[in-house]
Structure formats: structure tokens, C-alpha cells
Amino acid sequence: MAISVSMTVNGKTVSGDVEARTLLVQFLREQLQLTGTHVGCDTSQCGACVVHIDGESVKSCTVLAAQVNGTSVTTIEGLANNGTLHPMQEAFREHHGLQCGFCTPGMVMSAIDLVKTHPKPDEHTIREWLEGNICRCTGYHNIVKAIKAGAEKMSAA
Amino acid sequence: MSATGIGASVRRKEDLRFLTGRGNYTDDINRPGQTHAYILRSPHAHAKINAIDISAAQAAPGVIAIFTGKDMAADALGGLPCGWQIHSRDGSPMKEPGHPALVVDRVRHVGDQVAVVIAESLGQAKDAAELIEVDYAPLPAIAHPGKALAGAAPQVWDEAPGNLCYDWIIGDEAEVDAVLKGAHHVTRIELTNNRLIPNAMEPRAAVGEYDRSTGDYTLYTTSQNPHVIRLLMGAFVLHIPEHRLRVVAPDVGGGFGSKIYHYAEEAIVTWASAKINRPIKWTAERSESFMTDAHGRDHVTTAQLAMDKDGKFLAFKVDTIANMGAYLSTFAPCVPTYLYATLLAGVYKTPKIFANVRAVFTHTVPVDAYRGAGRPEATYLVERIVSQAAREMGLDQAELRRRNFIKREEFPYQTPVALVYDSGDPAGCLDKALKLADYAGFEARRKEAAARGKYRGIGFSTYVEACGIAPSAVVGSLGARAGLYECGQVRVHPTGSVTVFTGTHSHGQGHETTFAQLVSDKLGIPIENVDVVHGDTAKVPFGMGTYGSRSLAVGGVAIDRAMDKVIAKAKKIAAHLLEAAEADIVFENGEFSVAGTDRKKAFGEISLAAYVPHNYPITELEPGLEETAFFDPLNFSYPGGAHLCEVEIDPDTGVTEVVKFTAVDDFGRVINPMIVEGQVHGGLAQGIGQALLEACVYDEDGQLITGSFMDYTMPRADNLPNFSLDTHNVPAPDNPLGVKGCGEVGAIGSPPAVINAIIDALSPLGITAISMPATPPKVWQAIRSARPSVAAE
Ligand code: FES
Ligand code: FES
Numbered sequence: 005m006a007i008s009v010s011m012t013v014n015g016k017t018v019s020g021d022v023e024a025r026t027l028l029v030q031f032l033r034e035q036l037q038l039t040g041t042h043v044g045c046d047t048s049q050c051g052a053c054v055v056h057i058d059g060e061s062v063k064s065c066t067v068l069a070a071q072v073n074g075t076s077v078t079t080i081e082g083l084a085n086n087g088t089l090h091p092m093q094e095a096f097r098e099h100h101g102l103q104c105g106f107c108t109p110g111m112v113m114s115a116i117d118l119v120k121t122h123p124k125p126d127e128h129t130i131r132e133w134l135e136g137n138i139c140r141c142t143g144y145h146n147i148v149k150a151i152k153a154g155a156e157k158m159s160a161a
Numbered sequence: 162m163s164a165t166g167i168g169a170s171v172r173r174k175e176d177l178r179f180l181t182g183r184g185n186y187t188d189d190i191n192r193p194g195q196t197h198a199y200i201l202r203s204p205h206a207h208a209k210i211n212a213i214d215i216s217a218a219q220a221a222p223g224v225i226a227i228f229t230g231k232d233m234a235a236d237a238l239g240g241l242p243c244g245w246q247i248h249s250r251d252g253s254p255m256k257e258p259g260h261p262a263l264v265v266d267r268v269r270h271v272g273d274q275v276a277v278v279i280a281e282s283l284g285q286a287k288d289a290a291e292l293i294e295v296d297y298a299p300l301p302a303i304a305h306p307g308k309a310l311a312g313a314a315p316q317v318w319d320e321a322p323g324n325l326c327y328d329w330i331i332g333d334e335a336e337v338d339a340v341l342k343g344a345h346h347v348t349r350i351e352l353t354n355n356r357l358i359p360n361a362m363e364p365r366a367a368v369g370e371y372d373r374s375t376g377d378y379t380l381y382t383t384s385q386n387p388h389v390i391r392l393l394m395g396a397f398v399l400h401i402p403e404h405r406l407r408v409v410a411p412d413v414g415g416g417f418g419s420k421i422y423h424y425a426e427e428a429i430v431t432w433a434s435a436k437i438n439r440p441i442k443w444t445a446e447r448s449e450s451f452m453t454d455a456h457g458r459d460h461v462t463t464a465q466l467a468m469d470k471d472g473k474f475l476a477f478k479v480d481t482i483a484n485m486g487a488y489l490s491t492f493a494p495c496v497p498t499y500l501y502a503t504l505l506a507g508v509y510k511t512p513k514i515f516a517n518v519r520a521v522f523t524h525t526v527p528v529d530a531y532r533g534a535g536r537p538e539a540t541y542l543v544e545r546i547v548s549q550a551a552r553e554m555g556l557d558q559a560e561l562r563r564r565n566f567i568k569r570e571e572f573p574y575q576t577p578v579a580l581v582y583d584s585g586d587p588a589g590c591l592d593k594a595l596k597l598a599d600y601a602g603f604e605a606r607r608k609e610a611a612a613r614g615k616y617r618g619i620g621f622s623t624y625v626e627a628c629g630i631a632p633s634a635v636v637g638s639l640g641a642r643a644g645l646y647e648c649g650q651v652r653v654h655p656t657g658s659v660t661v662f663t664g665t666h667s668h669g670q671g672h673e674t675t676f677a678q679l680v681s682d683k684l685g686i687p688i689e690n691v692d693v694v695h696g697d698t699a700k701v702p703f704g705m706g707t708y709g710s711r712s713l714a715v716g717g718v719a720i721d722r723a724m725d726k727v728i729a730k731a732k733k734i735a736a737h738l739l740e741a742a743e744a745d746i747v748f749e750n751g752e753f754s755v756a757g758t759d760r761k762k763a764f765g766e767i768s769l770a771a772y773v774p775h776n777y778p779i780t781e782l783e784p785g786l787e788e789t790a791f792f793d794p795l796n797f798s799y800p801g802g803a804h805l806c807e808v809e810i811d812p813d814t815g816v817t818e819v820v821k822f823t824a825v826d827d828f829g830r831v832i833n834p835m836i837v838e839g840q841v842h843g844g845l846a847q848g849i850g851q852a853l854l855e856a857c858v859y860d861e862d863g864q865l866i867t868g869s870f871m872d873y874t875m876p877r878a879d880n881l882p883n884f885s886l887d888t889h890n891v892p893a894p895d896n897p898l899g900v901k902g903c904g905e906v907g908a909i910g911s912p913p914a915v916i917n918a919i920i921d922a923l924s925p926l927g928i929t930a931i932s933m934p935a936t937p938p939k940v941w942q943a944i945r946s947a948r949p950s951v952a953a954e
Contacts, residue, residue: 023284039189040182042414044362045447049870052362080182093180097172100839104669105179106362106414112180127883134878138870140362140415141669143846143907144878146839 009073013038014082022069029053031069032079040080040109044138051137054110055079061117063136080109083116091161092116095154096147103141111137115151116158123159125152166682170835173674174688175667184412187366187383192440195368196225198430199286200443201276201293202452203268206302206524206863207315210266210295213276218292223285226437227293228429229276230263238262238432241423242397243489246640247498247520250330255520256321260488262398262425262432268297269317269487270526271865272452274425279433279441302524302863306484307353307461309521317487317522324522326485327494331502331578332515340476340513344467348550354538355933356459356484356857358873359531361668363414364445365454369430373438377405380431384410384696385420385666386706389643391698393423393491399432403698406431410696413668417847418530419454420668421708422491426453451868456857457531459484460497460538466511466546472554472561474509479516479542486527493529494520499639500535500627506576507543508587508625508801509565514577524863530708532847532908536626541933544622544913548920549929558621558917559595563588566623569891580627582799583895587623590825590889594803597887598823603807616810617820618922622803622914628902629714629798646793647711648703649719651680651727653786655772657765658690664704665716666696669843670904671836672712676720678832679898683724685751686764702789710902713832714798718897722790730786731767737778738762738770796895798902802826804845806914810922815941817853817919823885824910829893829901837903838886844907845884850876851908852915856934874934923947 010019013036020035032038032055041064044052053064056078083090092112095101102108111134118125118133125133130151131144139147165171178184215227241260248254263274276293280286301315308314309324317324341347368381378401384390387408395406413420430441445453461482467475483497502516551561567574569586576582595601603619610617630636633644650662661676677691694700704716728748735753736743745756754761770777771786807821824841831837854874858866867873892899912933919935920928926947931940 025284033189037191038182039186040184042186042363043188044364044414045870047447047869047871050362050447080180084181089177089180096180097176100173100835102176102179103671103839103843104361104363104415105175105184105412106186108179109182131878131881138362138875138877140360140417140847140875141843142839143842143844143876143884144881145842145884148878148883 007070009069011072011074012076014078024070026069027065028067028069028072029064032064038079038081042106042109044106049138051110051114052107054113054137056113056117061114080113091157092154095150095157099146099150099153101142101147101150107137107139111139111147115154118151119155119158123155125155127152163682165678165688167678167832169678169833171674171678171688171833173671174677175671175673186363186412186414187368187381188444190368190381190411192368192370195440195442196279196281196437197283197286198441198443199278199283199290200274200426201278201290203271203273203275205268205297205299206271206304207300208268208297209300210268211298212296214294215276218278218289221285221289221292223281224278224289225281226279226433227276228263228433230261230265233261233263233432234265239398241425242393243494244491244642245495246642247327247329247494248640249328255327255494256318257489258318258320262428270524271863272449272526277429277433279437304523304525304859304861304863306459306482306521306523309523310482310519317524321522326520326522329498329518330516332513334515337476337478337513337515341465341467341478344475345470346468346554348466348546348553350546350549351463352542352545353932354458354460354541355851357457357531357851357855358451358857359417359419359454359457360450360875361415361417361419364447364450365420365424365426366444367427367430368440368442369434370440371435371438377407378431378435379407379409380427381409381411382427383413383420385413385416385668385708387666387696387698388664388704389706390423390427394428394431398428407699410666413666416668417532418457418534418708421706422455422529447870448868451873452526452865455490455527455529456486457528458538459528462542464542464546466550468550468554472550472556472564474511474565476513477505477511479505481516481518483518483520484523484525484528485520486523486525488527490527490529493527495640496530496535497538501539503578503580504536504539504627505543505578507540508567508623510567512577525859532844533905534709536905537909537912540622540624540626540909541913544624545916548621548917552924559591562591562621562623581796582625583796583893584891585625585799585801585827586889586891587801590801590827591623591803593887593889594805594823594825597825597885598805598821610809614812616812616922618808618918618920620806620914620916620918620921622910622917624910625799625801626906626909627797627799628710628905629794629896630709630711631797632795633793643705644793645705646791647705647716647719648789648791649716649723650702650789651720651723651787653727653768655769657686657768659684659686661691661693661720662701663693663695663716663720664701664706665712666707670707670712670840671833675713675833675836676717679717679720680724683721684764710798710904713900714896714902715792715794717900719790719792721898722792723788726788726790727786730782730788733778733782734767734770735762738776794896798893798896800826800828800901800903800906802906802910804910804914806911806918808915808918808922810919810940812944815937815944817935817940819849819882819915821885822882825887825889826906827889827891827901828903829890829896830899831888831890832900840903841886841907842884844905845911846876846881848908848911849881849915852912852933852935854880854934
């Protein structure tokens with residue numbers, strides 16, 4: 005019953021055999037050992053698992069590995085460039101947008117996608133956009149601040 | 162102040178790994194030969210198990226072993242222990258029923274552990290679990306604490322008649338009753354502190370591994386206190402001596418109390434890993450977290466506050482029923498007693514207080530400490546009744562509080578409920594908050610909102626809390642079965658870099674940064690040269706872990722004391738090298754010098770000499786530079802402050818929007834303001850969540866209705882405002898670093914501020930109470946009932 009899949013993950017071509025029920029997040033974490041993408045729920049609500057598929061943010065717990073055959077996937081591990089943090093990662097650090105770090109990969113991936121459509125998001129837009137990302141630690145105050153600052157840096161770059 | 166020393170908002174050392182996906186959480190750990198465990202759980206709140214048939218499951222593909230409670234019992238394992246014993250008013254000890262890791266013949270809450278299936282893959286374990294046939298005989302269940310004591314209520318335990326765990330009191334009831342009787346005015350209140358589900362974003366997980374060559378066990382677990390788990394699981398459950406058991410709590414994705422306790426799954430994977438001779442991983446699915454993580458709060462309370470004609474508080478009487486759930490979790494019994502009733506004085510000079518707390522068993526998951534633990538329940542009660550008293554007396558909220566505040570100069574202050582507050586300035590905090598919140602301009606804002614058809618209100622909460630737990634002798638006399646000191650070890654390496662080992666655990670608090678600041682500041686070395694290690698019993702000498710806002714107030718002091726010892730020894734080495742008297746050696750900015758001269762040695766030169774002792778006072782001093790200190794505080798830590806919440810309510814939808822939240826807190830002394838603010842933000846979100854959104858609901862039959870993020874409303878970004886924060890720090894004389902805890906105040910101070918704001922907004926309609934969470938349907942209903950004419954429109 006194994007299905008062969010092949011895709012680009014963080015710029016590298018990868019392939020593997022998965023079960024029909026294997027979720028993308030399982031494929032990333034268990035087969036590729038990319039454990040930066042987290043699982044925080046079983047009802048597609050928390051957003052800890054957000055990755056980019058062909059540039060768009062997607063909850064990787066809601067898609068099967070087999071469904072994304074042939075796509076290009078970016079995870080939190082693929083953001084920094086030769087040791088230089090992505091401006092959004094840098095903004096989270098600068099503005100203390102993370103505490104335990106568990107929601108963080110999903111937050112950062114989601115925020116980057118927001119900036120694609122809203123290069124200069126205001127606070128309200130950011131808060132609404134984060135509807136699908138839950139953080140239990142930060143109270144969101146500094147996440148919102150970080151995303152605003154990160155967006156500005158991204159737009160300036 | 163240096164850029165990395167005390168008082169600087171140093172960016173966090175831990176962030177880089179979290180931001181690049183290189184964190185190392187328990188579920189990220191995979192051991193060679195690892196298997197996967199799935200736990201079959203009870204779908205019933207209460208049932209007798211007639212039989213369990215595992216034969217079909219055993220034959221399923223990939224299954225390695227299946228164990229039930231009988232297998233654990235056959236190995237004579239102990240139950241999960243409770244760490245605190247409370248005595249009832251008649252002197253009898255609390256009822257303490259057994260808590261098996263896997264039940265034998267009866268389940269007592271939905272989610273109770275019935276069997277564990279271990280297989281090559283998690284999918285196979287789950288598939289096999291579906292083939293296990295459990296013959297249950299369902300029994301009637303009780304979930305609501307307020308109904309548990311009723312005569313006809315189903316019984317959770319034969320040994321706890323009437324479901325009563327303990328009936329505890331503090332204070333003199335007759336004295337308080339006499340004052341209530343003769344008082345000018347008595348304010349009465351009835352309220353519920355809603356049951357909450359902690360929901361740290363990382364679900365609990367555990368990996369157990371047995372090493373057959375040494376006979377040693379290792380447990381990787383999502384814990385706030387690995388040494389405590391080693392002690393509880395090793396000594397009480399599995400009977401493994403400490404030197405044969407290593408517990409590692411790596412990166413942990415939030416705890417909020419829920420990861421303090423020793424859970425069944427930890428014992429199951431550790432025990433079973435020796436049975437099958439392979440490592441075993443278990444990771445909770447979120448729905449399992451909902452039904453197995455210890456919940457928080459769940460009190461039902463009535464209270465009376467007596468005042469004289471000027472509104473001076475004369476006496477306070479409290480009656481509380483606290484839900485323990487089906488079993489006693491690790492710290493559960495102390496939460497509604499010593500962490501709750503001892504805070505009932507709040508920031509006021511109420512001379513007489515009496516409280517009666519009855520803890521009850523129900524067919525629900527155990528309830529234990531959740532961010533704030535007892536103090537939010539106390540603060541919610543005190544600040545609700547004080548606000549109601551002000552309304553009944555026709556006094557301004559600030560004014561009634563000021564008349565009763567303990568004044569700054571009256572600290573240290575002995576309350577009638579056991580605590581001695583070491584320092585504080587309630588009035589100072591409130592004044593600052595009123596300014597920051599522009600209280601003077603509030604009525605204008607209320608009018609402006611009314612013009613837009615919105616009800617606007619402002620709510621007060623002036624609080625103090627006791628944390629930094631705790632003096633071992635005090636908690637021991639109150640029933641704690643453990644000490645509550647902390648351990649710090651400072652290892653200076655030959656080149657002068659430093660590794661700090663702390664018995665506290667960081668799961669979001671940023672210890673790797675804050676503690677490095679302490680060291681950088683005191684030893685005068687660059688912060689990059691300091692590493693903080695925590696969360697591994699094989700590395701850290703000992704520790705009691707992180708909860709009760711104790712890490713800096715207790716653990717930080719232990720590190721500071723260890724540094725004192727390092728400096729004392731280094732001075733001896735310096736004196737030898739500089740050929741001076743030890744008394745003449747001065748240590749400043751990372752250099753040892755002879756007073757009044759320019760002769761000096763850098764910190765790194767001394768550490769090198771300690772490890773390369775060619776020219777060394779070897780007859781008097783051992784080589785090496787590494788010191789350990791244990792610190793046991795003499796008092797709790799007492800942060801306090803004033804929280805002001807402004808809400809706007811839309812009468813058409815019942816939606817409450819927090820439009821402004823102001824918090825002015827007293828933390829004694831702040832090491833890293835950025836991190837402290839972050840802690841306050843997070844606490845406020847949880848407190849506002851409790852007030853407006855979060856409710857754990859069991860139905861009459863003990864079924865958990867709110868078992869997922871779809872039913873249990875977590876605070877989202879668009880539910881919360883930007884917070885307006887400031888501090889009003891009064892140094893803590895009873896703490897050697899002058900610091901007070903900061904991790905829980907947000908969750909403690911904020912719920913009454915929010916609810917008082919809603920009541921204030923709706924008071925023109927005659928509404929005097931609303932319960933938590935104040936959801937839109939509840940608020941809408943309250944408005945409709947108060948304005949029948951509108952309802953008819
Ligand atoms: S794991 Fe929660 S949304 Fe994907
Ligand atoms: S930082 Fe812990 S959940 Fe967001």
C-alpha cells in the first residue's frame with residue numbers, strides 16, 4: 005500500500021514511501037527529521053504545523069503527503085539563508101515574539117504569507133490573520149509587534 | 162548598567178534554535194529501536210470493568226506488547242503519589258485513594274488509562290487498540306463540585322463517604338460570625354471559579370528507555386521539574402533507585418502548571434521499556450491532553466464581607482467547595498487551601514478572616530495547580546466582593562480600596578491568614594495605574610461609547626500574591642511532603658567561561674538568558690561566555706523545578722550564592738598570585754586587584770590557575786573552580802499591583818471587547834524587563850481568557866463536552882488588546898536578590914478586573930453579577946433579562 009512521493013523540501017529534492025494516511029507533517033517530522041514543524045492539535049486549529057506549499061501557507065496536518073507530490077515545500081528550517089535569519093525570524097527575536105517556541109515556526113511561516121498579500125499590515129489585519137494560529141505563552145502582544153516590524157523589513161528588502 | 166547585566170532587555174539566547182526549527186522537544190527525540198505506545202482510555206466517566214479481551218489486538222500487525230492494570234499490579238508497582246497532605250478540621254488526614262497508572266477494575270473519569278498497546282508504529286498501535294474489547298458496566302457519575310456533596314450523589318470512592326476529600330478551615334468562625342452579626346453592612350456574594358484546561362501548545366509526551374547493559378532507565382518527558390519526577394516515579398511508583406534513573410526534560414513547549422505533575426504515561430513507558438527491552442515513545446494527541454492533563458480552578462464559593470459605616474473591612478467569611486477530580490494529582494490538595502485561603506486578606510487590612518474549604522472527588526480528570534494556582538481564585542473572590550461592596554456603599558472603587566489598603570509603611574504586614582507580606586505599595590500601584598489608564602477621563606469615554614450604542618465599563622483589581630515557593634520548613638508544617646529549596650551550580654571552566662546548572666526548568670520563561678545576565682553581571686564576563694543548563698537529572702545536581710514563580714526568586718538566588726562561593730575561592734587564588742593578603746583583594750568588573758594598587762588579575766587568569774595549579778596555594782586550597790549552593794528562602798515572594806480593565810459591550814450581540822488593559826505591577830527588582838513584560842502579557846491573556854472565553858464543561862454524566870479546540874475557546878490574537886504595562890517596584894527585603902515572582906500575576910490579577918468592568922458597564926441596567934466566562938450569549942441574555950422591554954421589540 006506504500007505510495008512513492010517526491011517533492012522539493014527547502015530546495016532539495018526528496019522522495020520516500022508513505023502510507024496513504026500519512027500526513028505531510030508526519031512525512032516531514034518522521035521521515036525527513038524536520039522536527040521544526042510541530043503538531044499542537046488534532047483538529048486543524050492551532051497552526052503549529054504551518055509550512056509553505058508552493059509559497060502559500062498551509063497547515064501541514066491537513067494535507068496528505070501523497071497530495072503534495074511534485075510540489076515545493078518550505079519549512080521553518082528552510083527560511084534562514086546561510087545562517088542569516090529571515091527578516092521575520094529576526095523580528096520575532098528582536099521583539100520577543102516567542103517564549104516556549106512551540107507555536108513559533110507556524111507563526112513565522114504564517115506571518116510571511118500574510119506579508120505577501122499585505123505588505124504593510126496594520127494591527128487589526130495581523131490579529132485577524134492569526135485566527136488560525138494559537139499561542140498560549142505570549143498573549144500575542146509581542147507577536148503582533150514582531151510581525152509588523154518583520155513586514156516592514158521584508159518590504160524594505 | 163551594562164548592556165547584558167541586570168536591568169537590560171537582553172535578547173534571548175534560546176531564540177535562535179526555536180526560530181530556526183532546531184528546538185529539541187520530547188516528541189522530536191527518537192531513540193534507536195524505538196517503539197510507539199498508544200493508550201486505550203475510558204469512554205465512560207464511571208464504570209466497572211468486567212473483563213478486557215486483548216487476544217485479537219495482540220495478533221494485529223506490528224504489535225509488540227499490550228499491558229493492562231493487572232500486569233502493573235503483578236509487578237507490585239505503586240500508584241501515582243500525592244505530594245501534599247491536608248488535615249480536616251477534626252484532625253483527620255485527607256482521604257487519599259490509590260491512583261494506579263493503569264486501572265484494574267474501575268474507571269473514574271473519561272480518559273482514565275485502561276491499557277497500553279506498544280507497536281512498531283503508532284498507526285499499528287492505534288489500529289490494534291481498536292481490537293481490544295473492554296466489557297464495561299457503566300455506573301452513575303458526578304461531575305459538578307457543587308453537587309458532589311449532596312446525599313444522593315454517586316460515590317467516587319468507597320473510602321471517601323459523601324465524596325469529601327477533606328473539610329479544612331482557617332481562622333476563628335465564631336469570632337467572624339460575631340462581627341458579621343453586628344456590622345453596619347455585609348456584602349454577600351456567590352460565585353464560581355470556572356474550570357480551565359491549561360492547553361500548553363506542546364502536548365505531553367514521554368520516551369522511556371531501558372539500558373539492559375547497565376540496568377539504568379532514562380525517561381525523556383515534557384516536565385517542569387525532572388528531579389521531582391525522578392523522585393516520585395522512582396521512589397513511589399517503579400521502585401527504581403535515583404542513581405539508576407535519569408529524567409530529561411528537554412525543550413518544553415509551555416507548562417502553566419500542567420507539566421508539574423507525575424503522570425501515568427511517564428511510568429508506563431519507563432516500566433514497559435524494560436519489559437520489551439526497547440525504547441517506547443508516547444505523545445498525547447490534543448484530544449488526550451483535554452481529557453488527561455490536570456485541569457485548573459473549579460471552585461464554588463459563597464462569601465460575606467462585613468464593613469463599618471465608612472466602608473472599613475471588619476471581617477470576611479468564605480465557604481468554598483473545590484473540585485479535586487477523580488484522583489489526587491501531585492499538588493492538588495494544597496491549591497484550594499494554602500495557596501488560596503492564605504491570600505484572602507488580599508491587599509487589605511481585614512482584621513478577621515475565616516474560611517472553610519471542602520475538597521470533593523468527582524468523576525472528572527484531576528484538578529491541580531494552573532498558572533496562579535489558588536491565588537487567582539482568592540483574588541477573583543476578594544476583588545469581586547470588594548467591587549460589589551463599593552457599589553453597595555455608593556463609594557468610588559478607588560476610594561473604598563484606599564480606605565482599606567495596607568500602607569507602604571505598614572509592611573512587613575502580618576495578615577490574619579498566616580502570611581507575612583514583606584513589602585508592597587498597593588496605593589502606589591493603583592495611583593500609577595489610574596494615571597496610565599486615564600481614569601479621570603473615563604466618564605467621558607463612557608458617554609462617547611453610549612453615543613455609539615455601546616456600554617463601556619471599567620473594572621478594578623488590586624492584588625497581592627504569594628509565590629517564590631517556598632520556605633521548606635513552612636510548607637512542611639503545612640503538609641508538603643517535599644522541601645522547596647533550589648539548587649544552583651556554577652562551573653567555571655579553565656578559560657573563564659561558565660556553565661550554570663540550575664534545578665529550575667525553563668519552558669518559555671527565558672532562564673537561559675536571565676540567569677546568564679545574573680552571571681555576566683556579577684562575574685563581569687561577557688554573556689556569550691555563559692551557558693545555562695537545565696532539565697537533566699544526569700547533569701544538574703538537584704532541583705525542585707519551575708512553578709509558583711520560583712525560578713528567579715529561589716533558583717536565581719541559589720546561582721547567586723554559588724557565585725559568592727566561586728568569588729571567595731577565586732580571591733584566595735588571586736591573593737596567592739598577587740602576593741597579597743586575601744582581605745586586600747577586591748573583585749570588580751571581572752578583575753581581582755589589590756586594593757589601592759594597580760596590581761590585578763583577570764577572571765580568566767584566576768580560573769586558569771585553578772585548573773593549572775603550578776603556582777597555587779595547594780596545601781590550603783583544592784584545584785578547580787566549581788561551586789554548588791542550595792537556597793531555601795525564609796519567606797514567600799509577594800508581587801502585587803493594580804489591574805484596570807476597560808470594556809465595551811455591544812448590546813445587540815453581547816460581545817465584550819477589552820478596549821484597554823492597564824497593569825502596574827510590583828516585581829521588586831527586574832533583571833530583564835523585556836522578558837518580564839512577556840510574562841505579564843502571557844498571564845493577562847490567560848486571565849482574560851478565563852474571564853471571557855474559556856470554560857471546561859462536563860455534562861451531567863461526566864462526559865467532557867469541551868474536548869477540543871473547537872469546543873474550548875482559546876484566546877486568539879483578535880480576542881485581546883495591546884496591553885499597557887508599567888511597574889512600581891518595591892524591593893523585596895526577604896529576598897537576597899530583592900526580586901519578586903512575575904510569571905503568574907497576569908493570570909491572578911486580571912480576571913476580576915475584566916468581570917468588574919462588565920458589571921460596571923451593565924450596572925445602569927441593574928446588573929450586579931455575571932459569571933465567568935462572560936461569553937456573548939451569556940452577556941446578551943443578561944442584557945435581555947434586565948431590559949424586558951428591549952427583548953420584546
Ligand atoms: S497541528 Fe494544529 S493545526 Fe496542524
Ligand atoms: S511561544 Fe509558547 S505557544 Fe507561543
